Amino acid sequence: xxxxxxxxxxxxxxxxxxxxxxxxxxxxxxxANEDYSTHIVPLTWRSGRLSLTMTWYALVSGMFYLVxxxxxxxxxxxxxxxxxxxLAVVCFGTVNYFFSAYAARTGLTVAxxxxxxxGYVGSVLAPLVLAATAIYYAVxxxxxxxxxxxxxxxxxxxxxxxxxxxxxxxxMAIGGVxxxxxxxxxxxxxxxxxGLMIVIILAVREYEPSGWLTHTPDxxxxxxxxxxLYAFFVYMGVFVFMMYTIDFGRFGAPKxxxxxxxxxxxxxxxxxxxxxxxxxxxxxxxxxxxVGAPTETAIGDTVVALMGVWGLGVxxxxxxxxxxxxxxxASTNLEATVARLFHIRVPxxxxxALASVVTYxxxxxxxxxxxxxxxxxxxxxVVGWVGIMLTHLIVHRRxxxxxxxxxxxxxxxxxxxxxxxxxxxxxxxxxxLEFTGTFGSTxxxxxxxxxxxxxxxxxxxxxxxxxxxxxxxxxxxVDDIWEAxxxxxxxxxxxxxxxxDRDPSAEGSPAICADCAGRSRGFRRAVLAEARxxxxxxxxxxxxxxxxxxxxxxxxxxxx
Numbered sequence: 001x002x003x004x005x006x007x008x009x010x011x012x013x014x015x016x017x018x019x020x021x022x023x024x025x026x027x028x029x030x031x032a033n034e035d036y037s038t039h040i041v042p043l044t045w046r047s048g049r050l051s052l053t054m055t056w057y058a059l060v061s062g063m064f065y066l067v068x069x070x071x072x073x074x075x076x077x078x079x080x081x082x083x084x085x086x087l088a089v090v091c092f093g094t095v096n097y098f099f100s101a102y103a104a105r106t107g108l109t110v111a112x113x114x115x116x117x118x119g120y121v122g123s124v125l126a127p128l129v130l131a132a133t134a135i136y137y138a139v140x141x142x143x144x145x146x147x148x149x150x151x152x153x154x155x156x157x158x159x160x161x162x163x164x165x166x167x168x169x170x171x172m173a174i175g176g177v178x179x180x181x182x183x184x185x186x187x188x189x190x191x192x193x194x195g196l197m198i199v200i201i202l203a204v205r206e207y208e209p210s211g212w213l214t215h216t217p218d219x220x221x222x223x224x225x226x227x228x229l230y231a232f233f234v235y236m237g238v239f240v241f242m243m244y245t246i247d248f249g250r251f252g253a254p255k256x257x258x259x260x261x262x263x264x265x266x267x268x269x270x271x272x273x274x275x276x277x278x279x280x281x282x283x284x285x286x287x288x289x290x291v292g293a294p295t296e297t298a299i300g301d302t303v304v305a306l307m308g309v310w311g312l313g314v315x316x317x318x319x320x321x322x323x324x325x326x327x328x329x330a331s332t333n334l335e336a337t338v339a340r341l342f343h344i345r346v347p348x349x350x351x352x353a354l355a356s357v358v359t360y361x362x363x364x365x366x367x368x369x370x371x372x373x374x375x376x377x378x379x380x381x382v383v384g385w386v387g388i389m390l391t392h393l394i395v396h397r398r399x400x401x402x403x404x405x406x407x408x409x410x411x412x413x414x415x416x417x418x419x420x421x422x423x424x425x426x427x428x429x430x431x432x433l434e435f436t437g438t439f440g441s442t443x444x445x446x447x448x449x450x451x452x453x454x455x456x457x458x459x460x461x462x463x464x465x466x467x468x469x470x471x472x473x474x475x476x477x478v479d480d481i482w483e484a485x486x487x488x489x490x491x492x493x494x495x496x497x498x499x500x501d502r503d504p505s506a507e508g509s510p511a512i513c514a515d516c517a518g519r520s521r522g523f524r525r526a527v528l529a530e531a532r533x534x535x536x537x538x539x540x541x542x543x544x545x546x547x548x549x550x551x552x553x554x555x556x557x558x559x560x
């Protein structure tokens with residue numbers, strides 16, 4: 001137990017913090033499934049090197065990568081496609097090197113980090129976009145399983161196979177990163193590569209593999225850019241991997257940051273994910289002389305045709321591994337979205353069930369008529385988020401205080417300048433995509449990225465700090481914000497001091513955790529009133545929130 005600093009709030013003396021130095025057993029029990037979805041991941045819950053690598057490498061398997069590369073090869077030629085893929089490997093590997101290190105250092109999710117850049121309300125869109133994107137990818141990958149089973153057996157209707165594919169995947173995403181996903185995906189990774197090697201061998205025996213590596217299309221369409229650059233821009237549409245990296249990278253130990261930045265989330269991963277998978281996809285499609293652009297289900301059907309019932313196993317294995325990650329990300333971000341929008345707490349298992357229902361309902365519709373458009377629109381928001389967040393990490397690489405960004409719900413503005421920049425850059429990308437024909441189809445992503453970076457740099461110079469000027473910070477009352485656990489007066493659970501705040505809506509301003517603070521309307525009203533009293537000039541709610549000092553220095557760092 002520690003004593004509070006000799007300070008007096010408007011409601012009387014501050015309540016003493018209830019401090020301990022061991023994990024709360026109730027929190028640890030919940031974390032087996034919850035994985036600190038709405039909290040900082042403490043150092044005691046970080047994964048080992050190999051464990052996190054195996055969890056993340058679930059994303060290395062997916063027909064999407066094979067189909068994307070094969071489609072590009074048919075469109076712009078094999079050489080141009082491979083050049084574009086290598087550029088993507090460098091780009092993704094470099095950005096995610098820094099994103100994974102940042103996530104390991106802070107232990108924060110996409111939803112929590114976004115509160116610093118976009119504000120208390122502005123940040124709600126980030127987990128919503130990420131959850132929706134993960135669900136759409138789950139739709140695609142689940143459809144591959146369903147179509148392969150339907151085509152091979154000829155039994156049942158496709159709607160039943162959709163349900164079976166979902167029900168076979170969702171339970172595997174219930175366990176958290178440390179308790180299940182690493183073991184499941186680690187055990188199946190060798191089988192995935194073995195299956196693909198067998199498919200290649202059978203394809204060589206079945207077809208005449210010649211000329212696929214130098215293939216060029218008879219007619220190259222007008223793409224508005226050189227073929228290799230067009231191929232690279234296509235991979236920018238998968239920038240959502242940057243957001244995935246944050247949500248998985250938070251489980252990395254800070255001491256392993258370099259390893260994870262290179263091997264787990266960096267260039268080694270993308271060399272396998274994009275380049276090796278891409279080569280296999282190009283080979284399978286071109287040697288089989290597939291007519292027209294390949295589809296994701298068509299490649300799965302080819303695997304089944306070559307291997308029979310064993311091909312069904314390869315397809316299920318491939319898609320189930322990647323869908324564990326898709327459903328995991330969808331559930332954690334749905335949980336964060338529901339908590340903020342409706343101010344209620346839902347277990348991650350309930351959020352996972354909701355994600356599976358939404359996935360099935362989308363599958364039942366004419367999905368291809370609108371999902372590709374929806375993904376393109378979401379892609380604009382994802383690219384904008386990445387541009388802004390990358391810029392923020394570079395400019396504020398030391399954090400606001402204690403090496404962390406100020407993410408706590410009671411210390412950030414309602415709407416931060418970053419939210420305005422995000423909307424402007426993303427909507428610009430969507431307008432280009434929808435109304436400028438070939439130019440927009442090719443250039444919308446890079447234009448969105450460039451615009452988000454430039455506008456955010458301008459916003460940092462002309463806008464005030466998006467932090468509320470408040471004192472009474474529990475971090476000042478403990479010696480080590482990562483080792484000390486402080487009990488939250490609302491949920492009665494203890495979390496590390498790094499995420500705790502004082503609750504001015506309660507007598508004595510007792511401590512409150514980030515999750516309870518984010519869901520409490522009373523807490524939000526009280527902190528805005530407290531900040532107004534401290535500043536006394538601006539109304540609360542936007543870039544002019546109390547504490548907007550007009551500098552990049554945090555307004556809440558100083559003493560009360």
